[in-house]
Amino acid sequence: MSNTISISPIANPDAGAKPAAHQVLGACPHDCPDTCSLLTTVEGGVATRVQGNPEHPHTGGVLCNKVSRYTERTYHPERLLRPLKRSGPKGSGQFEPVSWESALADIAARLKAIAARDPEAILPYSYAGTMGYVQGESMAGRFFNRLGASLLERTICSSAGGEALVQTLGAKVGMRVEFFAESKLIIIWGSNSIGSNLHFWRYAQQAKRDGAKLICIDPRKSETAEKCHEHIALLPGTDAALALALMHELINHDWLDHDYIARHTLGWESPDGGLRERALQWSPERAAAVCGVPAEQIRSLARDYGECMLKQQPAAIRLNYGMQRVHGGGNAARAVACLPALTGAWRHRAGGVLLSSSGQFPVDKAALQKPELLGGRQPRTINMSTIGNALLEPASLRFGPQVEAVIVYNSNPVAVAPESGKVVQGFAREDLFTVVLEHFQTDTADYADYILPATTQLEHWDVHGSYGHTDALLNRPAIAPLGQAKPNTQIFRELAAHMGLAEPCFSDSDEQLCRAVFGDKVDFQQLLDKGFATLELPDAPFAEGNFPTASGRCEFFSARLAAEGADGLPGHVPNHEAAGTSDEFPLAMISPPARNFLNSSFVNVKSLRDIEAEPVLEIHADDAAARGITTGAVVKVFNQRGEYRAKAEVSARARPGVVNGLGIWWRKLGLDGTNVNELTSQHLTDMGRGPVFYDCLVQVQREAQAA
Numbered sequence: 001m002s003n004t005i006s007i008s009p010i011a012n013p014d015a016g017a018k019p020a021a022h023q024v025l026g027a028c029p030h031d032c033p034d035t036c037s038l039l040t041t042v043e044g045g046v047a048t049r050v051q052g053n054p055e056h057p058h059t060g061g062v063l064c065n066k067v068s069r070y071t072e073r074t075y076h077p078e079r080l081l082r083p084l085k086r087s088g089p090k091g092s093g094q095f096e097p098v099s100w101e102s103a104l105a106d107i108a109a110r111l112k113a114i115a116a117r118d119p120e121a122i123l124p125y126s127y128a129g130t131m132g133y134v135q136g137e138s139m140a141g142r143f144f145n146r147l148g149a150s151l152l153e154r155t156i157c158s159s160a161g162g163e164a165l166v167q168t169l170g171a172k173v174g175m176r177v178e179f180f181a182e183s184k185l186i187i188i189w190g191s192n193s194i195g196s197n198l199h200f201w202r203y204a205q206q207a208k209r210d211g212a213k214l215i216c217i218d219p220r221k222s223e224t225a226e227k228c229h230e231h232i233a234l235l236p237g238t239d240a241a242l243a244l245a246l247m248h249e250l251i252n253h254d255w256l257d258h259d260y261i262a263r264h265t266l267g268w269e270s271p272d273g274g275l276r277e278r279a280l281q282w283s284p285e286r287a288a289a290v291c292g293v294p295a296e297q298i299r300s301l302a303r304d305y306g307e308c309m310l311k312q313q314p315a316a317i318r319l320n321y322g323m324q325r326v327h328g329g330g331n332a333a334r335a336v337a338c339l340p341a342l343t344g345a346w347r348h349r350a351g352g353v354l355l356s357s358s359g360q361f362p363v364d365k366a367a368l369q370k371p372e373l374l375g376g377r378q379p380r381t382i383n384m385s386t387i388g389n390a391l392l393e394p395a396s397l398r399f400g401p402q403v404e405a406v407i408v409y410n411s412n413p414v415a416v417a418p419e420s421g422k423v424v425q426g427f428a429r430e431d432l433f434t435v436v437l438e439h440f441q442t443d444t445a446d447y448a449d450y451i452l453p454a455t456t457q458l459e460h461w462d463v464h465g466s467y468g469h470t471d472a473l474l475n476r477p478a479i480a481p482l483g484q485a486k487p488n489t490q491i492f493r494e495l496a497a498h499m500g501l502a503e504p505c506f507s508d509s510d511e512q513l514c515r516a517v518f519g520d521k522v523d524f525q526q527l528l529d530k531g532f533a534t535l536e537l538p539d540a541p542f543a544e545g546n547f548p549t550a551s552g553r554c555e556f557f558s559a560r561l562a563a564e565g566a567d568g569l570p571g572h573v574p575n576h577e578a579a580g581t582s583d584e585f586p587l588a589m590i591s592p593p594a595r596n597f598l599n600s601s602f603v604n605v606k607s608l609r610d611i612e613a614e615p616v617l618e619i620h621a622d623d624a625a626a627r628g629i630t631t632g633a634v635v636k637v638f639n640q641r642g643e644y645r646a647k648a649e650v651s652a653r654a655r656p657g658v659v660n661g662l663g664i665w666w667r668k669l670g671l672d673g674t675n676v677n678e679l680t681s682q683h684l685t686d687m688g689r690g691p692v693f694y695d696c697l698v699q700v701q702r703e704a705q706a707a
């Protein structure tokens with residue numbers, strides 16, 4: 001299948017020095033809110049440099065350290081360049097090369113046989129290895145819909161916070177990121193922006209230079225927290241208590257926009273008790289005891305937020321997904337999302353909250369995935385966050401058929417899914433047929449029966465939205481596919497053909513898929529010409545209410561949640577494994593990303609891994625001293641689910657009682673063939689059925705031998 005969009009070389013500033021070079025516009029595919037516009041220099045068919053597009057305002061010509069090394073990743077000596085078939089025991093990582101024809105014919109025959117018994121025994125497993133709509137769930141979605149395979153609940157990152165936004169604001173919507181530059185108070189809540197939202201940080205820096213105060217709320221003293229004026233190091237999973245105490249102070253000092261509350265919110269006061277009454281139960285002292293921070297710090301934060309209202313200055317909250325990876329993550333995100341409506345911060349374009357902008361993109365999912373191919377079937381849904389349990393579950397009336405085949409693309413579940421002991425056990429099943437589409441032989445690929453080589457972003461077409469800004473982007477291929485690698489779309493096209501699926505939609509080209517993403521809602525010619533197109537949106541979307549909820553108001557009270565038997569108001573939901581509740585496992589562990597990795601991507605890029613060196617566990621000096629741990633010592637981190645080893649770093653980045661296990665290392669590149677997810681649980685969040693990576697109690701012990 002050929003692509004018919006032509007690549008137009010764009011002006012090359014170096015044309016005099018390197019006449020053969022041209023530059024190609026693309027988009028960063030990684031799971032990062034910034035969705036940068038890329039400019040790839042190509043010389044003689046080889047990509048020699050990937051840089052930020054200076055014409056794209058959000059990118060501003062700057063990429064993060066990870067993606068500026070994208071050529072190293074693309075031309076990595078261990079890149080998978082031909083199909084591989086397992087030649088040793090499951091998980092041994094032993095493979096032999098095979099032809100595409102032989103691989104696809106065998107995979108098709110195996111899937112056909114399973115589908116003939118019960119297509120729900122086939123499970124797709126994918127996430128945001130690419131955020132592209134086309135190489136993500138377009139042709140793949142069609143393929144699995146046509147088979148009637150199990151559906152996958154894609155929850156592993158953001159579903160609690162996403163559901164919280166939907167229940168509160170009506171959709172995954174918020175402030176436009178560029179206006180943070182004009183804010184006078186910026187609260188960075190649950191985010192290490194310098195590491196994982198760099199281009200937002202540029203706007204925050206601009207605001208700081210213009211006199212804004214920056215406050216970071218995060219259990220970890222991250223690089224971002226260090227550079228803010230103030231850091232509130234609360235215990236993991238206590239964010240809702242903090243938000244409710246802020247409301248308590250706003251009420252007590254009357255730092256409220258009564259007009260905005262009356263006209264544009266729902267559930268502030270009610271005979272059954274509204275949010276006002278709920279918040280009044282959360283004095284700063286009560287919240288301080290739960291959050292593990294001084295009450296005065298909570299009062300001071302409320303004062304900063306409230307005084308912005310009094311002075312009619314814009315106050316903005318950049319919420320990120322770290323804080324919702326706990327039992328009460330949905331309630332916490334809901335509580336924070338209510339704050340701007342209390343002070344009327346939404347009246348300013350530089351005020352409000354931003355967790356995700358992804359709901360603002362007019363994506364035509366049905367055109368991409370063709371749900372009509374299900375033909376009325378309603379397959380069961382399996383939650384990706386509990387893949388360990390799912391793979392070990394026998395057939396039953398409740399569960400349906402045992403999972404017999406998993407097709408993994410854009411994901412590395414053996415490294416990234418929680419409670420990896422069970423995930424490994426599941427993927428190691430001799431009777432499980434596993435196909436992995438990948439760039440590298442990851443921990444998951446080690447357990448495959450077939451590994452199919454996929455193209456990188458430099459080698460295929462795609463269209464992107466963003467969850468951190470409001471520009472759509474087009475990714476053009478800069479170079480031809482390396483070796484025998486193929487785009488995901490093409491692999492699923494050919495697999496469909498081998499299975500005899502004759503529907504015309506399996507012949508759609510990547511150009512047709514790219515054009516189908518937004519239909520006529522985004523000017524495709526502009527995407528071709530400039531590489532990006534800015535959505536037409538109001539500057540201050542909720543200045544006059546108009547929330548995309550059923551009521552049109554910011555819903556403090558959610559009738560839908562109440563109807564489901566949940567709490568209709570946001571509240572503090574303690575962690576499954578709350579700090580201080582276990583003598584055996586007295587430390588709370590969070591596992592934020594190491595700065596030079598992005599989930600489990602880039603761990604095998606040598607220059608980046610050299611910077612990170614080894615898996616690190618940050619531990620506070622008091623907790624380290626109590627265990628005889630010094631910096632550089634190898635420590636065993638363990639709980640009832642398993643253990644892994646890391647190098648201790650006695651550091652002020654960790655608060656007392658909390659350790660930071662930086663992730664996500666590939667298991668086989670770690671110290672003992674495991675990683676931090678050996679300890680995380682398969683418990684779920686209160687909303688969105690998401691994972692609780694940061695809701696995990698552990699103990700830490702110094703190993704006998706220091707390194």
Ligand code: SF4
Binds near residue numbers: 030032063199
């Ligand atoms: S990972 Fe994020 S910051 Fe880095 S290039 Fe991609 S979008 Fe930009």
